[in-house]
Amino acid sequence: MSRESSDQSAADPADSSTAAADGGVADARFEDVDWDRIDSVNRGRSLKSRIWLTIVSIWATAFGGTLFVRYVMGDSILSERLGPLQDALDPTVVEAIPLLSLNDGWVSFPVVGVVELHNWLWWITLAGFVYYGALPLYENPRMTRYYWRRFRKNKAAVISGLFLVVIFLIGFVGSRVTSQPEPEAGLDGIPPVGISTESYNVGPAGQKVADCAGGVCTGTWEYPFGTTTSGEDIFLGVIHGMEISMMVGLTATAASLVIAAGIALVSVYYGGWIDEIAFRWVDIQLTFPAFFLYLLLVYSIGGSMFILILIFGFIEWGGGARLMRSEALQRREEPYITASKAAGANPLWTMRKHLLPNISNTIITYASLSIPSIILAEAALSFLGLGDPTMVSWGQLIADGRDNLANLWWISTIPGIFLFLTVLSFNFLGDALRDAIDPRHEGAE
Amino acid sequence: MSSSTSLFEVRNLEKHYPINRGLFNTEVGRVRAVDGISFSVERGETIGIVGESGCGKSTAATSMIRLEEPTAGEIDFRGEDITEYDEKELRRFRREVQMIFQDPDSSFNPRMNIGNAVAEPLIVQGFDDEQRRRAIVGDLLERVGLSADDMNRFPHEFSGGQKQRIALARALAVNPSLLVADEPVSALDVSIQSEVLRLIDRFQDELGLAVVVISHDLGVVQEICDRVAVMYLGEFVEVGPTEELFTDPQHPYTRALLSAIPTPDPTERGLGVELTGDVPEPSDPPSGCRFHTRCPEVIPPEGIDLAQDTWRSVLHLRKQVIADQVDLESIAEVGAIEAGDEFGSMDEVEAEDIDNDRLIGWVRQEYELPNQLGDTSAEQTLSQALEELVSGQQEAAAETLTERFETVCERQDPETRSLSPDHRVACHLTDDSVVGSTDSENEYRRQLSSPE
Amino acid sequence: MSVHTDTLLDVEDLHVYFRTDTGENVRAVDGVSFQVQPGKTTAIVGESGSGKTVTSEAITQLFPSPPGYIPEGSVTLDGQDLTEISDDEMRSVRGGKISHIFQNPQGALNPVYTVGWQIREAVMLHQDVSKTEANERAVELMTQVGIPEASTRLDDYPHEFSGGQKQRVIIAMALACEPDLLIADEPTTALDVTIQAQILNLLKELQEERDMAMLFITHDLGVVAEVADRVVVMYAGKVMERGPVMDVFQTPAHPYTRALLECLPGEGGLGGIPGQLPEPTDPPDGCRFADRCPHAVEMCTEGGQPDLYDVRNTEAHTASCVHFAPTMDPGVVLDGSERVATDGRGRTSTDAGQPSDDEEAEHR
Numbered sequence A: 001m002s003r004e005s006s007d008q009s010a011a012d013p014a015d016s017s018t019a020a021a022d023g024g025v026a027d028a029r030f031e032d033v034d035w036d037r038i039d040s041v042n043r044g045r046s047l048k049s050r051i052w053l054t055i056v057s058i059w060a061t062a063f064g065g066t067l068f069v070r071y072v073m074g075d076s077i078l079s080e081r082l083g084p085l086q087d088a089l090d091p092t093v094v095e096a097i098p099l100l101s102l103n104d105g106w107v108s109f110p111v112v113g114v115v116e117l118h119n120w121l122w123w124i125t126l127a128g129f130v131y132y133g134a135l136p137l138y139e140n141p142r143m144t145r146y147y148w149r150r151f152r153k154n155k156a157a158v159i160s161g162l163f164l165v166v167i168f169l170i171g172f173v174g175s176r177v178t179s180q181p182e183p184e185a186g187l188d189g190i191p192p193v194g195i196s197t198e199s200y201n202v203g204p205a206g207q208k209v210a211d212c213a214g215g216v217c218t219g220t221w222e223y224p225f226g227t228t229t230s231g232e233d234i235f236l237g238v239i240h241g242m243e244i245s246m247m248v249g250l251t252a253t254a255a256s257l258v259i260a261a262g263i264a265l266v267s268v269y270y271g272g273w274i275d276e277i278a279f280r281w282v283d284i285q286l287t288f289p290a291f292f293l294y295l296l297l298v299y300s301i302g303g304s305m306f307i308l309i310l311i312f313g314f315i316e317w318g319g320g321a322r323l324m325r326s327e328a329l330q331r332r333e334e335p336y337i338t339a340s341k342a343a344g345a346n347p348l349w350t351m352r353k354h355l356l357p358n359i360s361n362t363i364i365t366y367a368s369l370s371i372p373s374i375i376l377a378e379a380a381l382s383f384l385g386l387g388d389p390t391m392v393s394w395g396q397l398i399a400d401g402r403d404n405l406a407n408l409w410w411i412s413t414i415p416g417i418f419l420f421l422t423v424l425s426f427n428f429l430g431d432a433l434r435d436a437i438d439p440r441h442e443g444a445e
Numbered sequence B: 001m002s003s004s005t006s007l008f009e010v011r012n013l014e015k016h017y018p019i020n021r022g023l024f025n026t027e028v029g030r031v032r033a034v035d036g037i038s039f040s041v042e043r044g045e046t047i048g049i050v051g052e053s054g055c056g057k058s059t060a061a062t063s064m065i066r067l068e069e070p071t072a073g074e075i076d077f078r079g080e081d082i083t084e085y086d087e088k089e090l091r092r093f094r095r096e097v098q099m100i101f102q103d104p105d106s107s108f109n110p111r112m113n114i115g116n117a118v119a120e121p122l123i124v125q126g127f128d129d130e131q132r133r134r135a136i137v138g139d140l141l142e143r144v145g146l147s148a149d150d151m152n153r154f155p156h157e158f159s160g161g162q163k164q165r166i167a168l169a170r171a172l173a174v175n176p177s178l179l180v181a182d183e184p185v186s187a188l189d190v191s192i193q194s195e196v197l198r199l200i201d202r203f204q205d206e207l208g209l210a211v212v213v214i215s216h217d218l219g220v221v222q223e224i225c226d227r228v229a230v231m232y233l234g235e236f237v238e239v240g241p242t243e244e245l246f247t248d249p250q251h252p253y254t255r256a257l258l259s260a261i262p263t264p265d266p267t268e269r270g271l272g273v274e275l276t277g278d279v280p281e282p283s284d285p286p287s288g289c290r291f292h293t294r295c296p297e298v299i300p301p302e303g304i305d306l307a308q309d310t311w312r313s314v315l316h317l318r319k320q321v322i323a324d325q326v327d328l329e330s331i332a333e334v335g336a337i338e339a340g341d342e343f344g345s346m347d348e349v350e351a352e353d354i355d356n357d358r359l360i361g362w363v364r365q366e367y368e369l370p371n372q373l374g375d376t377s378a379e380q381t382l383s384q385a386l387e388e389l390v391s392g393q394q395e396a397a398a399e400t401l402t403e404r405f406e407t408v409c410e411r412q413d414p415e416t417r418s419l420s421p422d423h424r425v426a427c428h429l430t431d432d433s434v435v436g437s438t439d440s441e442n443e444y445r446r447q448l449s450s451p452e
Numbered sequence C: 001m002s003v004h005t006d007t008l009l010d011v012e013d014l015h016v017y018f019r020t021d022t023g024e025n026v027r028a029v030d031g032v033s034f035q036v037q038p039g040k041t042t043a044i045v046g047e048s049g050s051g052k053t054v055t056s057e058a059i060t061q062l063f064p065s066p067p068g069y070i071p072e073g074s075v076t077l078d079g080q081d082l083t084e085i086s087d088d089e090m091r092s093v094r095g096g097k098i099s100h101i102f103q104n105p106q107g108a109l110n111p112v113y114t115v116g117w118q119i120r121e122a123v124m125l126h127q128d129v130s131k132t133e134a135n136e137r138a139v140e141l142m143t144q145v146g147i148p149e150a151s152t153r154l155d156d157y158p159h160e161f162s163g164g165q166k167q168r169v170i171i172a173m174a175l176a177c178e179p180d181l182l183i184a185d186e187p188t189t190a191l192d193v194t195i196q197a198q199i200l201n202l203l204k205e206l207q208e209e210r211d212m213a214m215l216f217i218t219h220d221l222g223v224v225a226e227v228a229d230r231v232v233v234m235y236a237g238k239v240m241e242r243g244p245v246m247d248v249f250q251t252p253a254h255p256y257t258r259a260l261l262e263c264l265p266g267e268g269g270l271g272g273i274p275g276q277l278p279e280p281t282d283p284p285d286g287c288r289f290a291d292r293c294p295h296a297v298e299m300c301t302e303g304g305q306p307d308l309y310d311v312r313n314t315e316a317h318t319a320s321c322v323h324f325a326p327t328m329d330p331g332v333v334l335d336g337s338e339r340v341a342t343d344g345r346g347r348t349s350t351d352a353g354q355p356s357d358d359e360e361a362e363h364r
């Protein structure tokens, strides 16, 4: 393109000289743009977006495949009924694809092996954060600095942000390099380091680990946060719980945000019957409570992290969509939207560049309310024993200590403090982010 | 109109908004925002569309460039009918026509820096050489009097006047041949207005740009337009060259608009012809000439000789009687309050309690009618009707009034007539076949149109 | 501070500052003095940022406070300094002796109450009358402001009125307490010209009937010429020129006033005033207009704003410009651009847009 245009200016020396005289780059005048040539060029996507699209499609295929193998092939009734398709549904088909294998009814991928369902969602959420959040910030350092300058004015939010990053990193790395805490008979009731408790609270094996003397046991560095009533290491539990809280909060919120924003923007942009249908559906959906739906699923197919994320992510977006819609409705009539249409912008452009940024207040407010509430909901469900039994979450730890609050208070308190701080931090962060990215909020400096 | 193709030509453009009600969204009426307007714009020409708020001028602006789909009409751009355009052609057409808006504050996405805002038309039109794009934007910003470094700043960092310049830069980025400016300076201070207008003017000269200015401000229009169209309730009532239209307005509405502008001269006080009432609802425009409900020059029926304001009062009364909106109770109440003592003792004044003659007097007062009309035959009809009215025969009164006081202005839609090749007016006063050449009426017309 | 018997409102050296988050002061009004005579109209004219609205709000302290405050100056109404009275007393002045009407007729009426309710409320707030009496008053007021079928329309809600009619209702409310002074802040700016003409005529009529004084805030010189007896031209928180309307329009003295008049569309010249308002937090030394003034000389940027010097030795007409100082030659500003053909015919010519040569050069 650029070579072509410089050719063109060479062909028209008079013009380029005036442009140069103007002090601008040659060819910098809008009158000189050769629109016919631009119209004839077929434009493709940029490399960056092509890579992103590839990643997303690989993800979608693999995730879809996993779901198919798990829920369609695994369903014997289905494969019997669909006689002719039986061959296609045969597990050997999967095996026939190079590098794929079946492992206990799950697709096993090269390198990563079997990926659990909730992790599929977690990975794409993280990838989305990188592509839509971190990458643009990295590419526009000037803008990043500008936002940072504004963001750092809010000290509480900076501390909250740091805290969350630390939680995330420790949780993310920690739960991969350490093993899940396992119950161990006799190791129960060890207090955290430096804390003492009557020795009858501590299991027999634990008495050897902790500093026990004169009927009082004091915690040691071996189990810095102590152990639970079943002898699990609370320190490990907290670390694994970090990732789970982050995963549930972020993944479910991301899913509901994408759905809510998408539906709200499309409804507002096109209006009419699209809007009507979408929001009648929201009305209906808001009438059935996600919690009971979850209970139903827990009792019918068993609770799991995946179901939990699914429920909160794909059922709970109605309220957010309503908020975003009403905000977007106000924006729709603004002249800059008309200006963009008058310039020939297609709907996608107008929605992404104009509507979306201008409902970001609502989006961030919604996210900063939704993340903590989903984290809390997960903790509550785990507390009630309805969580994913295969994963140690903060809610479970808190539940573990609920019968012994008087003696073994640390079991509930330590994860409780983490839960409290995490929820608080998200709230602070949301406020500050909303202010920082709103250019109207204050002057640049 | 010239026979060779104009740059932009609109014929019988209509934009109606359906009013839907009820369970099945049945159409119960239409707001005729734009109801058949025609005009053309030549290369390099500036044409103004003026009118009060609610006259449909902004809708005209958006529907003539298909930002809203017009209900009917033809719109030719360079000889091609743009109402037939498909999406791709329409996008190409968008490049040729750009818009600027009234409110500089909401014309820009507050989340987008102005470099991107000005570049937007280029991007969406497929100009993806980023470096050259930046150069073009920088050059444009400099040419509208800002600096290229302003690219990274956000809209709120600029004053209203600056934003309007940036809006112009954005509109020009794709090198359009027609610019539609909807109240481009109404939100700006006077000292800044002229700068923006001059800037538009300069680019117009440089680029041969055609401009359509939509405005309620006749001063602005007079300043920059070659031709002006005066719009009332969705229709053009007068179209003509600016000079001619301002010095010798032919339509009573144009005259009224012009005389309502306060002049910055304290020795010439008093705001000429005062239009009474408000613009009627465009969902239910008046019959005949749409202006007849407010027109200070409504043509009286043959043989009636009344002072113009008395004649108007009669018409107003007639309208109210027909609509059964003469509120005798309230007239009685007000009359009683004004009459003072006599009725002071009464708690509730009922219209029935008051003798007819007195009530008629109060009705006349309310409708600013003298106790005795100048024209005897008219007076006869009026007193008969008032008599009927106060004795509770509203329908009879309505009939009496309608029969005698019907004007051609409400019966017939005045045709648009050409006074000269490019001066068109829609008013019966300019039509000898309607007004007749009876001297008294011509005389009367002259009286009205000459100032003082 | 002398209180003349023929002065209703005397604003003396009024300052209104707004404290920003960063501790700076935005000097919205920075030493403004003017008077309003009973039964007469004074118009404050200026562009946005001139401080005209804040000035009008400062009279009854309607501006948000904090951050706004009056560090200096007095506002004397009938011999009473309004800057020193208690909040309670101020409340009785507002809507009592002084009424306000504002630019936006939409915002001034509460959409959930009928118009009648709102007018009655205004009547009963300041007069000890029964509900029926208040109702009668309301009908009377509505009739006076030219709303037909007043008693039926009392039961209508604001959205059932057109913009012009709403402004009439607001005027009716403002008149409810028989104010001595009506402060009208851009009352016609949101209206169409034809409706504006109706409202201006109405205000003039009402003023005559009631012998009420008006303080008219506007940006429109045409409107000023239409309604004002005296004019105060403001720019960047300062008074630039002050005087009887005839003098100011026939012999506009201050370069800013002159430039404003030349900007008027339809006045022949697309003048425009290049440049921008000075920073309101840190105004430059000397004349506030110096940056944009075609006649600026060195001494314009020294000291404070020039005093209000007499123009042509009439005390009533003054201009804050160094060229009118006793030792200077006002001809620098006035010459070559006389607005008025002073041939004794007593008529002005409106084609005032002949800028002097140097001004023209400025614009090129």
Ligand code: SF4
Pocket (backbone or CB within 6 Å): B251, B252, B253, B289, B290, B291, B292, B293, B295, B296, B297, B298, B299, B409, B414, B426, B427, B428, B429
């Ligand atoms: S046709 Fe009649 S009502 Fe219409 S403008 Fe002419 S005189 Fe007035």
Ligand code: SF4
Pocket (backbone or CB within 6 Å): C254, C255, C256, C287, C288, C289, C290, C291, C293, C294, C295, C296, C297, C300, C306, C320, C321, C322, C323
């Ligand atoms: S004092 Fe100086 S700068 Fe101010 S108006 Fe007069 S000449 Fe202009």
